[in-house]
Amino acid sequence: MTMQTQTTSFGSLPTAPSIGELSTRSYSFLQTFIYAESGIVLDEDKQYLFESRLRPLVLRENLGSLDALCDRVASGRAPSLARLVVEAMTTNETLFFRDQTIFESMKTTVFAELAKAAGTRRLRIWSAASSTGQEAYSVAMSLLEAGFTPGQVEIVGTDLSDQVLERARSGKYVQFEVSRGLPISLLMKYFTKSGLDWQVKPELRTMVRFERLDLRGSYAGIGPCDLVLCRNVLIYFDATTKQQILASIARNLVPGGKLVLGCAETLIGMDHRFERKLYGQSTFYSVR
Ligand SMILES: C[S@@+](CC[C@H](N)C(=O)[O-])C[C@H]1O[C@@H](n2cnc3c(N)ncnc32)[C@H](O)[C@@H]1O
Missing domain, CATH: 3.40.50.150 (Vaccinia Virus protein VP39)
Known part of the structure; x- marks a missing residue:
């Protein structure tokens, strides 16, 4: 993982660490995995959703990239991480007396x-x-x-x-x-x-x-x-x-x-x- 900088009129500012883009292979693994574990269907246009929701996990677990996260989950040797991936992909929006x-x-x-x-x-x-x-x-x-x-x-x-x-x-x-x-x-x-x-x-x-x-x-x-x-x-x-x-x-x-x-x-x-x-x-x- 690399810390990048962005040059602005204020000089060089640190930007968020890059965790790479989700490869096609990882994308399709995640779709299948989330569906199997929760029933949630995530269509083709959910690249941004995967990246924004899984990014905190990649950083917290120091995995370096989204693909590395997927490989770890796919290995079957990280059940708690696998659960966290599913949880991150659920939408929990709610409020008191909704409707x-x-x-x-x-x-x-x-x-x-x-x-x-x-x-x-x-x-x-x-x-x-x-x-x-x-x-x-x-x-x-x-x-x-x-x-x-x-x-x-x-x-x-x-x-x-x-x-x-x-x-x-x-x-x-x-x-x-x-x-x-x-x-x-x-x-x-x-x-x-x-x-x-x-x-x-x-x-x-x-x-x-x-x-x-x-x-x-x-x-x-x-x-x-x-x-x-x-x-x-x-x-x-x-x-x-x-x-x-x-x-x-x-x-x-x-x-x-x-x-x-x-x-x-x-x-x-x-x-x-x-x-x-x-x-x-x-x-x-x-x-x-
Ligand atoms: C948008 S919230 C709805 C909350 C509340 N019912 C409401 O209407 O405000 C959807 C919830 O469904 C849960 N969920 C998703 N898949 C589920 C499943 N297969 N079984 C049980 N709960 C699930 C998510 O974790 C999430 O908390």
Whole structure:
């Protein structure tokens, strides 16, 4: 790895170390590897994405080049590095109360309908692909705001990435994160200031558990659910994987249980067992 300099009107300035470009061979290795490990499809035009996301790993591990990183992963002798490569290629964008109307519908109608069907049983809600946890905690806050007690519900958040799960479990968010989507009244009610960060209060924290789960694998550890939020993740998969995941979710719902997708997502054109029902402006799906 070489430190380069760039000549500007201010003289010679150091530029970022060069890690070389991804060769065609490495590019195609990464596409196949990421698909096998996560189901995520990365098309031909993702050169920049690979380079920008993997660059910190190359530098941190002192590997010198992207190709050297790929060779190391391909050797099969660096499983933790291989996991970090997969994690780096996941997109973890999320925010509190993402697609606010969905949370409004849950609070005003959906939770009550599910609770009625559940009788004395606790409601089980699954935030599949929970990323850093904002979705699961938003569900927990909505339940409390709707009058439920922590003992009446069980929320599980799952993700493929250990790094995001660790953050979700910590329940700690920086100012920028709590200023995205979270009303100030709920911030004051359910979080405490912890240095520069905000910490989820124990009441909320105990309502949610986080586990590692690949959506393409078994859901045995989750148990039958009343509500599944599978939002902004199916977009990364091909049609076969999407269909396989939808079929698994359908099998994992109690009768009358519901699935909710991201606002911009739809099941149109897919082979599935769900029927669509509108609650206000929000779409929820139940098994036919
Ligand atoms: C864009 S985030 C969505 C977060 C949240 N559901 C939302 O809508 O704000 C997508 C998440 O899916 C996770 N993911 C990607 N592939 C996965 C897989 N095969 N199994 C489980 N989670 C996966 C990523 O790690 C990432 O955290």
